[in-house]
Amino acid sequence: MLSLPKVRAVFVKEMRDALRDRRTVFANFVIPLLLYPVMLLLVAEATQIAKSKREKDTYVIAVEPASELAFVTQLIQDDETAQAEKQAVPQTPTVAPEEGGFIAELEEEVPPRLAFQAHSHPEAALKNGQIQAVLRLSPDFARQAEQPGVKPEVLVEYDQAEHRSQDAMDQLHGLFERYQDRLIHERLEAHGLGQAFLKPFELKQPHNVAPAQKVGGSLLGGLLPIWFIMMIIAGALHPAIDLTAGEKERGTLETLISAPVRPLEVITGKFLTVAGLAVANAILNMVSFGLTLYVAGAGKLMNVQVPWTALPAALLLLMPLTLFFAALLLAVASLAASSKEAQVYCTPILLIPMLGMIVGTVPGIGLEGPLTAVPVINTVLLIKELFLGHAGLASTCVFVFVSTCLYAAAAIALAVRVFAREEVLFQSHTSLRIFLQRRFLKPTPAPKAGDALLILSLVFPIWFYFSAALSHATVGQNQGATPEALALNLVLPQVLAILLLPLAVAWYLKVDLSRTFLWRMASARQLAAALCMGLSSWILVLQFMAWQSRIWPLPQQVTGLEGVMEQLPLWAALALFALTPALCEEHLFRGFLLSGLRQDRASGKVWGILVSGLIFGAFHYSLYRQPVTSLLGFALGYLAWEARSLWPGMLYHLLYNGLVVAATPHFFPECNLATDGSIPAPPVAWVAGALALFTLGLWLARSVKSEQPKQMYASDERHS
Amino acid sequence: MIEICDLAKVFLTHKGEEIRAVDGLSLRVARGEVYGLLGPNGAGKTTTLRILAGLMTATGGRMVVDGVTAIDEAQGLHEPLVLKSRIGFLTANTGLYARLTAREVLEYFGALRGLSGPLLREQNERWIAMLGMGAFADRRCDGLSTGQKQRVQIARTLVGDPPVLVLDEPTLGLDVLSNQLILNFIAECGRQGRTIILSTHHLDEVEEVCQRFGLMHKGRMLAEGTLAELRAQSGKERLSAVFRELVRHAEGDAALAEYQVGDAARGPSSC
Numbered sequence: 001m002l003s004l005p006k007v008r009a010v011f012v013k014e015m016r017d018a019l020r021d022r023r024t025v026f027a028n029f030v031i032p033l034l035l036y037p038v039m040l041l042l043v044a045e046a047t048q049i050a051k052s053k054r055e056k057d058t059y060v061i062a063v064e065p066a067s068e069l070a071f072v073t074q075l076i077q078d079d080e081t082a083q084a085e086k087q088a089v090p091q092t093p094t095v096a097p098e099e100g101g102f103i104a105e106l107e108e109e110v111p112p113r114l115a116f117q118a119h120s121h122p123e124a125a126l127k128n129g130q131i132q133a134v135l136r137l138s139p140d141f142a143r144q145a146e147q148p149g150v151k152p153e154v155l156v157e158y159d160q161a162e163h164r165s166q167d168a169m170d171q172l173h174g175l176f177e178r179y180q181d182r183l184i185h186e187r188l189e190a191h192g193l194g195q196a197f198l199k200p201f202e203l204k205q206p207h208n209v210a211p212a213q214k215v216g217g218s219l220l221g222g223l224l225p226i227w228f229i230m231m232i233i234a235g236a237l238h239p240a241i242d243l244t245a246g247e248k249e250r251g252t253l254e255t256l257i258s259a260p261v262r263p264l265e266v267i268t269g270k271f272l273t274v275a276g277l278a279v280a281n282a283i284l285n286m287v288s289f290g291l292t293l294y295v296a297g298a299g300k301l302m303n304v305q306v307p308w309t310a311l312p313a314a315l316l317l318l319m320p321l322t323l324f325f326a327a328l329l330l331a332v333a334s335l336a337a338s339s340k341e342a343q344v345y346c347t348p349i350l351l352i353p354m355l356g357m358i359v360g361t362v363p364g365i366g367l368e369g370p371l372t373a374v375p376v377i378n379t380v381l382l383i384k385e386l387f388l389g390h391a392g393l394a395s396t397c398v399f400v401f402v403s404t405c406l407y408a409a410a411a412i413a414l415a416v417r418v419f420a421r422e423e424v425l426f427q428s429h430t431s432l433r434i435f436l437q438r439r440f441l442k443p444t445p446a447p448k449a450g451d452a453l454l455i456l457s458l459v460f461p462i463w464f465y466f467s468a469a470l471s472h473a474t475v476g477q478n479q480g481a482t483p484e485a486l487a488l489n490l491v492l493p494q495v496l497a498i499l500l501l502p503l504a505v506a507w508y509l510k511v512d513l514s515r516t517f518l519w520r521m522a523s524a525r526q527l528a529a530a531l532c533m534g535l536s537s538w539i540l541v542l543q544f545m546a547w548q549s550r551i552w553p554l555p556q557q558v559t560g561l562e563g564v565m566e567q568l569p570l571w572a573a574l575a576l577f578a579l580t581p582a583l584c585e586e587h588l589f590r591g592f593l594l595s596g597l598r599q600d601r602a603s604g605k606v607w608g609i610l611v612s613g614l615i616f617g618a619f620h621y622s623l624y625r626q627p628v629t630s631l632l633g634f635a636l637g638y639l640a641w642e643a644r645s646l647w648p649g650m651l652y653h654l655l656y657n658g659l660v661v662a663a664t665p666h667f668f669p670e671c672n673l674a675t676d677g678s679i680p681a682p683p684v685a686w687v688a689g690a691l692a693l694f695t696l697g698l699w700l701a702r703s704v705k706s707e708q709p710k711q712m713y714a715s716d717e718r719h720s
Numbered sequence: 721m722i723e724i725c726d727l728a729k730v731f732l733t734h735k736g737e738e739i740r741a742v743d744g745l746s747l748r749v750a751r752g753e754v755y756g757l758l759g760p761n762g763a764g765k766t767t768t769l770r771i772l773a774g775l776m777t778a779t780g781g782r783m784v785v786d787g788v789t790a791i792d793e794a795q796g797l798h799e800p801l802v803l804k805s806r807i808g809f810l811t812a813n814t815g816l817y818a819r820l821t822a823r824e825v826l827e828y829f830g831a832l833r834g835l836s837g838p839l840l841r842e843q844n845e846r847w848i849a850m851l852g853m854g855a856f857a858d859r860r861c862d863g864l865s866t867g868q869k870q871r872v873q874i875a876r877t878l879v880g881d882p883p884v885l886v887l888d889e890p891t892l893g894l895d896v897l898s899n900q901l902i903l904n905f906i907a908e909c910g911r912q913g914r915t916i917i918l919s920t921h922h923l924d925e926v927e928e929v930c931q932r933f934g935l936m937h938k939g940r941m942l943a944e945g946t947l948a949e950l951r952a953q954s955g956k957e958r959l960s961a962v963f964r965e966l967v968r969h970a971e972g973d974a975a976l977a978e979y980q981v982g983d984a985a986r987g988p989s990s991c
Binding site: 003005006008009010013016017020021250251252254255256257258259260261262422426442 | 804820
């Protein structure tokens with residue numbers, strides 16, 4: 001069992017060591033605090049310098065033919081006068097001053113002056129950057145432009161690669177457009193026609209109804225998660241390398257593991273240090289960024305409002321991702337023999353946020369389908385949705401949070417597995433083959449806790465993707481589910497992902513299959529205990545659901561499968577909803593998972609039953625049914641633990657599910673279909689009888705003594 | 721007391737080939753005895769000591785330390801924590817935490833051995849005083865000399881008062897004075913009743929410290945006994961000469977051929 005004082009000792013030492021390391025302090029504390037204010041100051045300074053320079057600048061324009069120089073000079077003087085008169089008249093601003101911001105400020109500035117001159121070689125001068133544009137006019141342009149029926153030409157030559165040249169071109173275009181407008185206006189007036197003659201209606205500028213918060217959310221939601229994930233990785237990278245490969249390099253790792261401390265305790269202490277520093281980095285980044293925007297008014301400057309309310313939720317969602325990256329970096333860095341080697345190994349991890357950025361910024365891609373289970377990408381997309389202010393994301397938040405926690409747990413399990421290998425600790429070059437090839441693995445009687453986490457992280461995405469793909473292939477999006485398709489969708493993922501995958505992994509890891517999956521036969525009393533519990537639980541669950549529905553009304557989407565079940569013959573419904581789950585789920589949860597979690601007799605029992613029950617509940621993907629499925633998971637775990645056999649649990653599971661499918665619609669049809677969100681309770685006599693039967697089952701299960709329980713668990717403990 | 725019986729360790733190369741680093745090694749060290757485990761590079765000493773210290777798993781054999789069976793591969797028994805809690809381990813490869821002070825290092829390893837509070841402080845002060853570390857106990861380890869660092873390592877090994885010490889090249893790289901200090905301290909630990917296994921290449925300097933010696937070669941025990949017994953067996957006086965003679969006797973002259981200086985290295989014959 002994990003010794004918390006030893007984990008604490010490792011954590012305190014590593015944190016003390018890290019805080020005395022200038023590189024860690026600089027990367028994790030100084031940079032986040034200084035980065036954003038400095039960036040803001042630099043941007044503001046650069047903008048001010050550019051604005052000031054622009055106001056003092058003069059663009060030289062060569063005029064051809066030179067005879068039109070006087071006309072053009074007069075034209076720009078008239079235009080400046082007209083512009084000044086126009087600005088003197090008060091107008092309704094299209095953009096409110098407080099919303100104008102950065103771009104508007106640039107637009108409000110005085111543009112560079114245009115200086116016209118004749119030039120002998122204007123093309124060469126334009127290429128050399130001596131002038132910014134060449135203005136070519138038709139001969140006698142001034143006179144021809146005033147005459148209706150004649151259409152002289154204006155051509156501006158510029159260098160697109162030069163910003164100033166492009167700017168000069170824009171100004172010249174504007175100048176001649178305004179001149180053209182003025183001529184049109186004069187001609188229309190001369191004929192007694194108004195502006196409406198040419199423009200029968202006014203096509204106004206499109207009006208954006210998105211609040212500034214949404215605009216800000218779209219902008220920030222796309223970029224901020226990636227930025228913070230990169231900062232998290234940057235914060236975790238150096239400590240992760242220093243605490244693993246760095247220790248190996250300095251020879252302190254051998255010193256450390258010579259102390260009576262388990263690899264799990266060492267890696268947990270180190271993991272907490274790396275995760276703590278990465279979390280501190282993430283929080284400091286978030287706080288520093290928020291304060292910079294808030295205090296300096298940077299949100300107004302960039303014409304966005306920061307969606308402040310989404311920031312805490314974003315921070316919360318980033319936490320499991322921080323743990324995930326901390327554990328992943330630790331696992332990968334542990335493989336290296338030196339810090340330099342570790343940096344090379346960890347470099348691909350730095351590219352993971354880039355993947356999130358690519359997917360997150362592709363138009364039309366949202367948080368739906370398989371993407372909800374893809375780590376990093378799901379967090380990035382969810383934070384974007386939160387920043388956009390979209391509602392109804394609570395269950396998605398829970399799903400993303402829990403799935404990322406699961407991935408983090410798998411990464412920790414991987415780190416423990418890597419760290420516990422003596423080849424990793426003592427060999428200068430470790431090949432990944434020692435983790436991947438079966439012949440390098442040593443036979444063990446039962447899986448370890450890390451193996452249990454690993455199997456969950458494998459089963460979860462495989463089951464999810466396989467079910468989604470199968471459902472898409474057999475049912476389609478618009479058709480209803482046929483009984484055959486339904487059977488296939490239910491049975492195949494269960495058998496392949498929940499039964500065969502754990503069996504295959506257990507075989508690959510060379511664990512004792514019979515001991516891990518508790519295949520030993522149970523006694524008649526143990527089976528009787530399962531019978532009592534299985535026959536009574538469905539009534540107790542109905543009562544529990546009735547109580548729960550009073551304080552938490554049944555959501556509509558929970559009542560889904562009953563209609564589908566009615567299409568099936570009873571034997572098929574029982575095979576699908578009772579037999580298959582009893583066989584498959586018991587092997588995963590009470591077999592592999594519980595075996596992995598039972599680390600010792602003293603605390604392993606409560607811990608193992610509790611955790612496996614909660615995961616069993618979570619695996620049913622219904623927040624509403626989580627309490628009741630978890631309770632059933634506890635009862636099944638208790639039965640398996642006491643019986644040291646999987647058979648009573650399978651019998652219990654089979655009976656419970658079978659009665660829910662067959663007996664509930666028959667005896668209590670009103671309990672199945674709730675119309676107003678509440679579930680009626682079964683009759684009190686039934687509940688009392690069921691309670692008595694269930695208690696009898698618990699007593700029978702408890703009173704049963706296994707034939708060789710101590711030897712079994714003592715052996716397990718030695719290998720844990 | 722240490723009892724090792726038929727210990728084996730097989731490494732697998734990346735190609736799946738077997739390397740027998742320790743091959744059926746057996747030895748017994750009595751309580752309070754200082755035992756010298758000697759042998760050339762690659763003899764399997766460090767692997768043996770790492771298994772003994774619980775850092776590596778054995779692939780065969782049995783090991784009893786301080787009256788507790790910690791390894792019995794035939795029974796599938798492997799208890800590294802039992803070994804680690806009874807053994808203080810030191811090798812020449814082990815480093816110190818550069819950013820911690822000597823006292824913090826001792827406190828850390830005390831905490832890992834389950835000690836805390838006044839008991840830990842009292843023990844640490846005892847080792848600091850015995851090893852003359854008072855002047856530098858509160859200095860960071862990156863500012864200590866090699867000799868001072870090795871004294872910190874010895875003190876770290878003794879934290880928790882383990883009944884067994886496993887010392888792999890404890891005097892490597894030390895000057896004469898530090899060397900003598902460490903050897904005297906090891907002898908004193910033996911007199912106090914600690915069981916000590918000491919491995920070194922400097923054979924002659926441990927003649928007076930160890931009561932018995934085991935000479936390892938190619939993963940096996942070549943010879944074992946007191947210095948007098950080994951002298952009688954080999955007919956040589958110095959331990960280094962004893963070792964050479966025993967290797968030659970067991971393996972033939974060819975075994976030492978690879979350690980001979982070649983003709984080219986000797987220079988012209990006229991010299």
